[in-house]
Amino acid sequence: MLYALSKITRKYGSRTVLDIPLMEIEKGAIYALLGPNGAGKTTLLNILGFLEVPTTGDILYSSKPVNFSESSLQNLRKEVVMIDQHPILFTSTVYKNVEFGLKIRRVPQKKRGIIIEETLDLVGMRDFEQAQAHRLSGGETQRVALARALVVSPEVLLCDEPTSNLDVENQAAIINTLKQINEQRKITIMFTTHYMYQVSSLAHHTFFLDHGKLTTAQAEPFCQG
Amino acid sequence: MELLTDSFISAILLIASLDPEVFSIVWVSLKVSGISTLIASLMGAPLGFLIAYGSFKGKRILIVCLNTMLALPTVVIGLFVYSFISRRGIFGPFDLLYTQKAIIIGQVILILPIVTTLTIAAISRIDERYRKTAMTLGANRWQTACVIFREARFGIVAAVIAAFGRVIAEVGISMMLGGNARGFTRTMTTAMALEYDKGEFILAVALGIILLVLSFGINLIFHFFQGRTRT
Ligand SMILES: Nc1ncnc2c1ncn2[C@@H]1O[C@H](COP(=O)(O)OP(=O)(O)O)[C@@H](O)[C@H]1O
Protein backbone atom coordinates (compact mmCIF):
# COMPACT_ATOMS: atom_id res chain seq x y z
CA MET A 1 0.00 0.00 0.00
CA LEU A 2 1.30 3.44 -0.89
CA TYR A 3 -1.24 5.38 1.17
CA ALA A 4 -3.41 4.22 4.02
CA LEU A 5 -5.72 6.86 5.47
CA SER A 6 -7.59 6.23 8.65
CA LYS A 7 -10.23 8.37 10.32
CA ILE A 8 -9.31 11.40 8.27
CA THR A 9 -11.49 14.47 8.70
CA ARG A 10 -11.08 18.01 7.49
CA LYS A 11 -13.08 20.79 9.05
CA TYR A 12 -13.44 24.42 8.03
CA GLY A 13 -14.71 26.14 11.12
CA SER A 14 -17.41 23.83 12.37
CA ARG A 15 -18.15 22.39 8.93
CA THR A 16 -16.78 18.96 8.16
CA VAL A 17 -15.94 18.87 4.46
CA LEU A 18 -14.13 15.55 4.50
CA ASP A 19 -14.77 12.45 6.59
CA ILE A 20 -12.95 9.33 5.48
CA PRO A 21 -12.80 6.42 7.92
CA LEU A 22 -10.57 4.33 5.67
CA MET A 23 -8.91 4.70 2.29
CA GLU A 24 -6.12 2.77 0.68
CA ILE A 25 -4.17 3.55 -2.43
CA GLU A 26 -1.89 1.03 -4.00
CA LYS A 27 1.34 1.78 -5.73
CA GLY A 28 1.39 2.05 -9.51
CA ALA A 29 -2.36 2.24 -10.10
CA ILE A 30 -4.53 4.94 -11.62
CA TYR A 31 -7.42 6.18 -9.49
CA ALA A 32 -10.36 8.32 -10.49
CA LEU A 33 -12.03 10.45 -7.87
CA LEU A 34 -15.57 11.33 -8.83
CA GLY A 35 -18.05 13.56 -7.14
CA PRO A 36 -20.20 16.65 -7.52
CA ASN A 37 -18.93 20.15 -6.93
CA GLY A 38 -18.11 20.79 -3.32
CA ALA A 39 -17.84 17.08 -2.53
CA GLY A 40 -14.33 17.54 -1.15
CA LYS A 41 -12.27 16.22 -4.07
CA THR A 42 -9.77 19.05 -4.11
CA THR A 43 -9.48 18.95 -0.34
CA LEU A 44 -8.68 15.24 -0.47
CA LEU A 45 -6.03 15.77 -3.16
CA ASN A 46 -4.48 18.55 -1.10
CA ILE A 47 -4.21 16.20 1.85
CA LEU A 48 -2.76 13.39 -0.27
CA GLY A 49 -0.34 15.93 -1.72
CA PHE A 50 0.75 16.96 1.79
CA LEU A 51 -0.32 20.51 1.04
CA GLU A 52 -3.05 20.57 3.63
CA VAL A 53 -3.15 18.93 7.02
CA PRO A 54 -6.20 16.92 8.07
CA THR A 55 -8.03 18.11 11.17
CA THR A 56 -7.94 14.62 12.64
CA GLY A 57 -6.75 11.17 11.57
CA ASP A 58 -3.62 9.40 10.45
CA ILE A 59 -1.92 8.69 7.19
CA LEU A 60 0.55 5.95 6.41
CA TYR A 61 2.69 6.74 3.41
CA SER A 62 4.97 3.96 2.14
CA SER A 63 4.05 2.15 5.36
CA LYS A 64 5.42 4.96 7.50
CA PRO A 65 3.21 7.18 9.65
CA VAL A 66 3.12 10.74 8.36
CA ASN A 67 4.33 13.37 10.74
CA PHE A 68 2.43 16.58 10.02
CA SER A 69 5.24 18.98 10.87
CA GLU A 70 6.12 21.37 8.06
CA SER A 71 9.63 20.02 7.58
CA SER A 72 8.59 16.41 7.23
CA LEU A 73 5.69 17.33 4.93
CA GLN A 74 8.16 19.24 2.82
CA ASN A 75 10.21 16.09 2.37
CA LEU A 76 7.16 14.06 1.40
CA ARG A 77 6.21 16.69 -1.17
CA LYS A 78 9.39 15.86 -3.03
CA GLU A 79 7.70 12.59 -4.03
CA VAL A 80 4.14 13.76 -4.60
CA VAL A 81 3.16 16.46 -7.05
CA MET A 82 -0.28 17.97 -7.46
CA ILE A 83 -1.48 19.75 -10.59
CA ASP A 84 -4.14 22.35 -9.93
CA GLN A 85 -7.48 22.43 -11.67
CA HIS A 86 -6.43 25.71 -13.25
CA PRO A 87 -2.66 25.44 -13.22
CA ILE A 88 -0.73 28.67 -13.01
CA LEU A 89 2.63 29.03 -14.70
CA PHE A 90 5.44 31.22 -13.39
CA THR A 91 5.88 34.51 -15.27
CA SER A 92 8.77 33.23 -17.30
CA THR A 93 9.52 30.97 -20.23
CA VAL A 94 8.14 27.46 -20.63
CA TYR A 95 11.66 26.11 -20.16
CA LYS A 96 12.18 27.95 -16.86
CA ASN A 97 8.81 26.74 -15.61
CA VAL A 98 9.64 23.14 -16.26
CA GLU A 99 13.11 23.61 -14.82
CA PHE A 100 11.82 24.76 -11.41
CA GLY A 101 11.52 21.41 -9.63
CA LEU A 102 14.88 20.26 -10.98
CA LYS A 103 16.62 23.38 -9.75
CA ILE A 104 15.13 22.85 -6.32
CA ARG A 105 16.49 19.32 -6.35
CA ARG A 106 19.89 20.64 -7.41
CA VAL A 107 20.00 18.59 -10.59
CA PRO A 108 23.07 19.67 -12.60
CA GLN A 109 22.33 22.05 -15.45
CA LYS A 110 23.29 19.72 -18.28
CA LYS A 111 21.15 16.91 -16.94
CA ARG A 112 18.30 19.35 -16.41
CA GLY A 113 18.37 20.29 -20.08
CA ILE A 114 18.15 16.67 -21.19
CA ILE A 115 15.25 15.88 -18.85
CA ILE A 116 13.35 19.04 -19.77
CA GLU A 117 13.59 18.46 -23.52
CA GLU A 118 12.59 14.85 -23.17
CA THR A 119 9.58 15.77 -21.06
CA LEU A 120 8.50 18.64 -23.30
CA ASP A 121 8.64 16.17 -26.16
CA LEU A 122 6.42 13.81 -24.22
CA VAL A 123 3.70 16.43 -23.78
CA GLY A 124 4.19 17.83 -27.28
CA MET A 125 5.45 21.24 -26.19
CA ARG A 126 9.06 21.10 -27.34
CA ASP A 127 8.51 23.87 -29.90
CA PHE A 128 7.34 26.21 -27.13
CA GLU A 129 10.47 25.83 -25.03
CA GLN A 130 11.38 29.52 -25.19
CA ALA A 131 7.82 30.86 -25.34
CA GLN A 132 6.55 33.11 -22.55
CA ALA A 133 4.36 30.92 -20.38
CA HIS A 134 1.60 33.47 -19.82
CA ARG A 135 0.92 33.68 -23.56
CA LEU A 136 -0.07 29.99 -23.83
CA SER A 137 -3.59 28.72 -24.37
CA GLY A 138 -5.45 26.65 -21.76
CA GLY A 139 -4.48 23.35 -23.32
CA GLU A 140 -0.85 24.34 -23.71
CA THR A 141 -0.75 25.58 -20.12
CA GLN A 142 -2.10 22.25 -18.89
CA ARG A 143 0.56 20.37 -20.87
CA VAL A 144 3.37 22.54 -19.54
CA ALA A 145 2.04 22.11 -16.00
CA LEU A 146 2.10 18.37 -16.57
CA ALA A 147 5.68 18.52 -17.86
CA ARG A 148 6.70 20.70 -14.90
CA ALA A 149 5.33 18.04 -12.55
CA LEU A 150 6.81 15.10 -14.45
CA VAL A 151 10.42 16.27 -14.65
CA VAL A 152 10.89 15.65 -10.95
CA SER A 153 9.99 11.95 -11.43
CA PRO A 154 7.32 11.92 -8.75
CA GLU A 155 6.12 8.75 -7.08
CA VAL A 156 2.56 10.08 -7.15
CA LEU A 157 0.82 12.51 -9.48
CA LEU A 158 -2.39 14.14 -8.31
CA CYS A 159 -4.40 15.86 -11.05
CA ASP A 160 -7.34 18.04 -10.13
CA GLU A 161 -9.77 18.01 -13.06
CA PRO A 162 -6.94 17.67 -15.58
CA THR A 163 -9.22 17.99 -18.60
CA SER A 164 -12.13 20.05 -17.34
CA ASN A 165 -11.52 23.16 -19.42
CA LEU A 166 -9.96 21.62 -22.50
CA ASP A 167 -11.09 20.87 -26.02
CA VAL A 168 -11.39 17.25 -27.08
CA GLU A 169 -7.98 17.16 -28.74
CA ASN A 170 -6.15 18.42 -25.68
CA GLN A 171 -8.17 16.14 -23.42
CA ALA A 172 -7.07 13.13 -25.44
CA ALA A 173 -3.44 14.28 -25.38
CA ILE A 174 -3.44 14.68 -21.59
CA ILE A 175 -5.16 11.33 -21.04
CA ASN A 176 -2.70 9.56 -23.31
CA THR A 177 0.24 11.10 -21.54
CA LEU A 178 -1.10 10.08 -18.14
CA LYS A 179 -1.65 6.54 -19.35
CA GLN A 180 1.81 6.40 -20.86
CA ILE A 181 3.66 7.62 -17.79
CA ASN A 182 1.72 5.22 -15.60
CA GLU A 183 2.66 2.29 -17.80
CA GLN A 184 6.26 3.27 -18.44
CA ARG A 185 7.28 4.91 -15.18
CA LYS A 186 4.88 3.21 -12.77
CA ILE A 187 3.75 6.56 -11.43
CA THR A 188 0.71 6.30 -9.19
CA ILE A 189 -1.96 8.68 -10.44
CA MET A 190 -5.12 10.05 -8.92
CA PHE A 191 -7.30 12.43 -10.86
CA THR A 192 -10.65 14.04 -10.22
CA THR A 193 -13.21 14.43 -12.96
CA HIS A 194 -16.79 14.94 -13.98
CA TYR A 195 -16.59 12.87 -17.13
CA MET A 196 -17.50 9.20 -16.82
CA TYR A 197 -15.91 8.11 -20.09
CA GLN A 198 -12.49 9.27 -18.93
CA VAL A 199 -12.88 7.07 -15.93
CA SER A 200 -13.53 3.99 -17.98
CA SER A 201 -10.65 4.59 -20.35
CA LEU A 202 -8.04 5.60 -17.83
CA ALA A 203 -8.71 4.56 -14.25
CA HIS A 204 -8.01 1.17 -12.71
CA HIS A 205 -10.04 2.08 -9.65
CA THR A 206 -12.72 4.62 -8.89
CA PHE A 207 -13.65 6.44 -5.72
CA PHE A 208 -16.94 8.28 -5.36
CA LEU A 209 -17.01 11.19 -3.00
CA ASP A 210 -20.17 12.94 -1.87
CA HIS A 211 -20.49 15.49 0.91
CA GLY A 212 -17.03 14.55 2.08
CA LYS A 213 -17.76 10.84 2.35
CA LEU A 214 -16.63 7.96 0.18
CA THR A 215 -19.73 6.21 -1.12
CA THR A 216 -18.05 3.37 -3.02
CA ALA A 217 -14.46 2.53 -2.53
CA GLN A 218 -14.10 -0.99 -3.83
CA ALA A 219 -11.66 -1.67 -6.59
CA GLU A 220 -13.38 -1.99 -9.92
CA PRO A 221 -12.18 -4.16 -12.74
CA PHE A 222 -9.89 -2.40 -15.11
CA CYS A 223 -11.56 -2.07 -18.47
CA GLN A 224 -9.68 -0.81 -21.46
CA GLY A 225 -11.38 1.75 -23.72
CA MET B 1 5.09 87.21 -16.35
CA GLU B 2 8.26 88.73 -17.72
CA LEU B 3 10.01 87.74 -14.50
CA LEU B 4 9.19 84.12 -15.15
CA THR B 5 10.15 84.06 -18.82
CA ASP B 6 13.38 85.94 -18.17
CA SER B 7 14.28 83.61 -15.30
CA PHE B 8 13.31 80.64 -17.38
CA ILE B 9 15.67 81.55 -20.21
CA SER B 10 18.48 82.37 -17.79
CA ALA B 11 17.79 79.11 -15.94
CA ILE B 12 18.10 77.08 -19.14
CA LEU B 13 21.37 78.88 -19.90
CA LEU B 14 22.57 78.12 -16.38
CA ILE B 15 21.83 74.42 -16.79
CA ALA B 16 23.40 74.42 -20.25
CA SER B 17 26.56 76.01 -18.88
CA LEU B 18 26.92 72.97 -16.59
CA ASP B 19 27.21 75.29 -13.61
CA PRO B 20 29.16 73.50 -10.84
CA GLU B 21 26.94 74.80 -8.06
CA VAL B 22 23.81 73.47 -9.77
CA PHE B 23 25.41 70.11 -10.21
CA SER B 24 26.72 69.94 -6.66
CA ILE B 25 23.19 70.56 -5.40
CA VAL B 26 21.67 67.99 -7.75
CA TRP B 27 24.34 65.49 -6.72
CA VAL B 28 23.66 65.97 -2.99
CA SER B 29 19.94 65.49 -3.64
CA LEU B 30 20.39 62.36 -5.69
CA LYS B 31 22.90 60.88 -3.27
CA VAL B 32 20.89 61.52 -0.11
CA SER B 33 17.60 60.43 -1.68
CA GLY B 34 19.24 57.41 -3.26
CA ILE B 35 20.69 56.21 0.04
CA SER B 36 17.40 56.83 1.87
CA THR B 37 15.53 54.87 -0.77
CA LEU B 38 18.04 52.04 -0.67
CA ILE B 39 17.85 51.71 3.13
CA ALA B 40 14.05 52.03 3.20
CA SER B 41 13.74 49.43 0.43
CA LEU B 42 16.05 46.94 2.11
CA MET B 43 13.91 47.26 5.24
CA GLY B 44 10.47 47.87 3.75
CA ALA B 45 10.34 45.21 1.03
CA PRO B 46 11.07 42.25 3.36
CA LEU B 47 8.87 43.82 6.05
CA GLY B 48 6.01 44.19 3.58
CA PHE B 49 6.51 40.61 2.48
CA LEU B 50 6.37 39.32 6.05
CA ILE B 51 3.26 41.34 6.82
CA ALA B 52 1.50 40.31 3.60
CA TYR B 53 2.38 36.67 4.06
CA GLY B 54 2.20 36.30 7.79
CA SER B 55 -0.94 35.53 9.69
CA PHE B 56 -0.66 37.09 13.10
CA LYS B 57 -2.78 38.99 15.57
CA GLY B 58 -3.10 42.67 14.86
CA LYS B 59 -2.19 42.42 11.18
CA ARG B 60 -5.15 44.57 10.12
CA ILE B 61 -4.33 47.21 12.72
CA LEU B 62 -0.69 47.22 11.65
CA ILE B 63 -1.69 47.85 8.02
CA VAL B 64 -4.04 50.65 9.10
CA CYS B 65 -1.19 52.20 11.12
CA LEU B 66 1.17 51.99 8.16
CA ASN B 67 -1.43 53.61 5.93
CA THR B 68 -1.84 56.38 8.47
CA MET B 69 1.91 56.93 8.48
CA LEU B 70 1.73 57.60 4.75
CA ALA B 71 0.13 60.90 5.64
CA LEU B 72 2.80 61.98 8.14
CA PRO B 73 3.85 65.56 7.27
CA THR B 74 7.58 65.96 6.74
CA VAL B 75 7.76 68.71 9.36
CA VAL B 76 6.40 66.32 11.98
CA ILE B 77 9.07 63.78 11.10
CA GLY B 78 11.65 66.59 11.12
CA LEU B 79 10.60 67.68 14.57
CA PHE B 80 10.51 64.10 15.84
CA VAL B 81 14.01 63.22 14.59
CA TYR B 82 15.29 66.62 15.75
CA SER B 83 14.21 65.84 19.30
CA PHE B 84 16.41 62.76 19.25
CA ILE B 85 19.51 64.13 17.55
CA SER B 86 19.66 67.73 18.77
CA ARG B 87 22.37 68.47 21.29
CA ARG B 88 20.01 67.75 24.18
CA GLY B 89 18.49 64.63 22.59
CA ILE B 90 19.58 61.10 23.50
CA PHE B 91 21.53 60.78 20.24
CA GLY B 92 22.97 64.26 20.68
CA PRO B 93 26.53 63.02 21.30
CA PHE B 94 26.66 61.53 17.79
CA ASP B 95 26.57 65.02 16.26
CA LEU B 96 24.10 64.04 13.60
CA LEU B 97 22.16 67.27 13.35
CA TYR B 98 22.71 69.20 10.11
CA THR B 99 24.41 66.32 8.36
CA GLN B 100 23.39 64.21 5.38
CA LYS B 101 22.93 61.32 7.80
CA ALA B 102 20.27 63.29 9.64
CA ILE B 103 18.37 63.90 6.41
CA ILE B 104 18.67 60.22 5.54
CA ILE B 105 17.25 59.15 8.93
CA GLY B 106 14.25 61.44 8.48
CA GLN B 107 13.68 60.41 4.87
CA VAL B 108 13.85 56.71 5.72
CA ILE B 109 11.09 57.29 8.28
CA LEU B 110 9.14 59.16 5.62
CA ILE B 111 9.26 56.46 2.94
CA LEU B 112 9.50 53.24 4.93
CA PRO B 113 5.68 53.17 5.17
CA ILE B 114 5.44 53.82 1.41
CA VAL B 115 7.73 50.94 0.47
CA THR B 116 6.09 48.66 3.03
CA THR B 117 2.46 49.33 2.14
CA LEU B 118 3.09 49.21 -1.61
CA THR B 119 4.99 45.94 -1.15
CA ILE B 120 2.09 44.53 0.87
CA ALA B 121 -0.25 45.53 -1.95
CA ALA B 122 2.05 44.03 -4.59
CA ILE B 123 2.42 40.73 -2.72
CA SER B 124 -1.30 40.52 -1.97
CA ARG B 125 -2.05 40.76 -5.68
CA ILE B 126 -0.01 37.62 -6.34
CA ASP B 127 -2.15 34.56 -7.00
CA GLU B 128 -2.29 32.09 -4.10
CA ARG B 129 -1.67 29.25 -6.56
CA TYR B 130 1.97 30.31 -6.98
CA ARG B 131 2.66 29.37 -3.39
CA LYS B 132 0.88 26.06 -3.73
CA THR B 133 2.68 25.29 -7.00
CA ALA B 134 6.11 26.03 -5.57
CA MET B 135 5.36 23.91 -2.52
CA THR B 136 4.07 20.91 -4.42
CA LEU B 137 7.16 20.97 -6.61
CA GLY B 138 9.23 20.56 -3.47
CA ALA B 139 10.24 24.11 -2.61
CA ASN B 140 11.03 24.91 1.01
CA ARG B 141 9.75 28.05 2.70
CA TRP B 142 12.61 30.19 1.52
CA GLN B 143 12.34 28.98 -2.08
CA THR B 144 8.58 29.49 -2.00
CA ALA B 145 9.07 33.03 -0.72
CA CYS B 146 11.52 33.65 -3.59
CA VAL B 147 8.92 32.52 -6.12
CA ILE B 148 6.34 34.93 -4.73
CA PHE B 149 8.84 37.75 -4.49
CA ARG B 150 9.82 37.14 -8.07
CA GLU B 151 6.23 37.18 -9.25
CA ALA B 152 5.75 40.47 -7.40
CA ARG B 153 8.98 41.98 -8.69
CA PHE B 154 7.47 44.70 -10.86
CA GLY B 155 5.17 45.82 -8.09
CA ILE B 156 8.08 45.98 -5.65
CA VAL B 157 10.25 47.97 -8.06
CA ALA B 158 7.29 50.31 -8.50
CA ALA B 159 7.17 50.71 -4.71
CA VAL B 160 10.86 51.65 -4.64
CA ILE B 161 10.45 54.16 -7.45
CA ALA B 162 7.44 55.76 -5.76
CA ALA B 163 9.51 56.13 -2.58
CA PHE B 164 12.38 57.76 -4.45
CA GLY B 165 9.95 60.15 -6.11
CA ARG B 166 8.68 61.13 -2.68
CA VAL B 167 12.08 61.86 -1.08
CA ILE B 168 13.63 63.67 -4.01
CA ALA B 169 10.82 66.21 -3.85
CA GLU B 170 10.47 66.64 -0.09
CA VAL B 171 11.70 69.81 1.59
CA GLY B 172 10.66 69.78 5.27
CA ILE B 173 13.03 67.07 6.47
CA SER B 174 16.00 68.27 4.44
CA MET B 175 15.55 71.79 5.74
CA MET B 176 14.97 70.97 9.42
CA LEU B 177 17.55 68.21 9.79
CA GLY B 178 20.05 69.15 7.07
CA GLY B 179 20.15 72.87 7.63
CA ASN B 180 20.74 73.73 3.96
CA ALA B 181 24.55 73.96 4.30
CA ARG B 182 26.04 74.85 0.95
CA GLY B 183 27.81 72.00 -0.85
CA PHE B 184 26.98 69.67 1.99
CA THR B 185 23.30 69.42 2.87
CA ARG B 186 21.87 71.79 0.30
CA THR B 187 19.42 69.83 -1.81
CA MET B 188 17.40 70.90 -4.82
CA THR B 189 14.33 71.68 -2.77
CA THR B 190 16.08 73.49 0.09
CA ALA B 191 18.15 75.50 -2.38
CA MET B 192 14.98 76.54 -4.17
CA ALA B 193 13.39 77.65 -0.93
CA LEU B 194 16.50 79.68 -0.04
CA GLU B 195 16.81 81.35 -3.43
CA TYR B 196 13.16 82.24 -3.30
CA ASP B 197 13.71 83.89 0.08
CA LYS B 198 16.55 85.91 -1.39
CA GLY B 199 14.32 86.94 -4.27
CA GLU B 200 16.66 85.31 -6.78
CA PHE B 201 14.83 83.10 -9.14
CA ILE B 202 17.29 81.89 -11.74
CA LEU B 203 18.90 79.09 -9.72
CA ALA B 204 15.49 78.19 -8.22
CA VAL B 205 13.92 77.90 -11.65
CA ALA B 206 16.89 75.91 -12.96
CA LEU B 207 16.59 73.44 -10.09
CA GLY B 208 12.84 73.36 -10.54
CA ILE B 209 13.29 72.38 -14.18
CA ILE B 210 15.78 69.64 -13.27
CA LEU B 211 13.47 68.35 -10.52
CA LEU B 212 10.51 68.25 -12.87
CA VAL B 213 12.48 66.42 -15.54
CA LEU B 214 13.69 63.92 -12.93
CA SER B 215 10.16 63.45 -11.60
CA PHE B 216 8.87 62.96 -15.11
CA GLY B 217 11.48 60.29 -15.72
CA ILE B 218 10.70 58.59 -12.42
CA ASN B 219 7.00 58.59 -13.17
CA LEU B 220 7.58 57.17 -16.62
CA ILE B 221 9.51 54.29 -15.09
CA PHE B 222 6.90 53.89 -12.33
CA HIS B 223 4.15 53.77 -14.92
CA PHE B 224 6.02 51.14 -16.89
CA PHE B 225 6.44 48.88 -13.85
CA GLN B 226 2.87 49.39 -12.68
CA GLY B 227 1.70 48.37 -16.12
CA ARG B 228 3.82 45.25 -16.02
CA THR B 229 2.17 44.10 -12.80
CA ARG B 230 -1.26 44.04 -14.40
CA THR B 231 -0.54 41.67 -17.26
N1 LIG C 1 -10.22 27.28 2.38
C1 LIG C 1 -11.50 26.92 2.60
N2 LIG C 1 -12.22 27.54 3.55
C2 LIG C 1 -13.51 27.17 3.80
N3 LIG C 1 -14.16 26.23 3.12
C3 LIG C 1 -13.50 25.59 2.16
C4 LIG C 1 -12.14 25.89 1.82
N4 LIG C 1 -11.74 25.09 0.83
C5 LIG C 1 -12.80 24.33 0.52
N5 LIG C 1 -13.85 24.62 1.32
C6 LIG C 1 -15.18 23.95 1.29
O1 LIG C 1 -14.98 22.57 1.36
C7 LIG C 1 -15.91 21.90 0.52
C8 LIG C 1 -15.17 20.98 -0.40
O2 LIG C 1 -14.44 21.76 -1.33
P1 LIG C 1 -13.56 21.11 -2.47
O3 LIG C 1 -12.63 20.14 -1.85
O4 LIG C 1 -12.96 22.21 -3.25
O5 LIG C 1 -14.65 20.34 -3.34
P2 LIG C 1 -14.57 19.83 -4.84
O6 LIG C 1 -13.16 19.91 -5.29
O7 LIG C 1 -15.08 18.43 -4.80
O8 LIG C 1 -15.47 20.69 -5.65
C9 LIG C 1 -16.70 22.97 -0.22
O9 LIG C 1 -17.94 23.09 0.40
C10 LIG C 1 -15.91 24.22 -0.02
O10 LIG C 1 -16.74 25.32 0.08
Ligand SMILES: [Mg+2]
Ligand atom coordinates in the same frame (compact mmCIF):
# COMPACT_ATOMS: atom_id res chain seq x y z
MG1 LIG D 1 -12.33 20.97 -6.83
